[in-house]
Amino acid sequence: MRKTVALLALALAACARPDPEVIRLPPERVLVSPPRLLLECADAPAVPDAETQRAVAEYLVRLESAGADCRDKLRAVREFIERESADG
Structure with a gap:
């Protein structure tokens, strides 16, 4: 019996x-x-042409809008880079 168990284990x-x-x-x-x-x-x-204050005011609004667009996109690119850097 011992030999059989030893053979099975082997x-x-x-x-x-x-x-x-x-x-x-x-x-x-x-x-x-x-x-x-x-x-x-x-x-x-x-x-x-700065003929009226209205023309200047409208220009300032459009200028601020263009600047805000650029700042928003720059912030989004910065967040994108930080997110990619954190994942890597």
């Missing part, structure tokens, strides 16, 4: 496989660019 041990070797590769770096839409700001408006 036979089963021969069938066992070692754990497969796990090869860990470094993460692949991928260059990701911000969306093209965020890389172009609205054009600054043309300077009007």
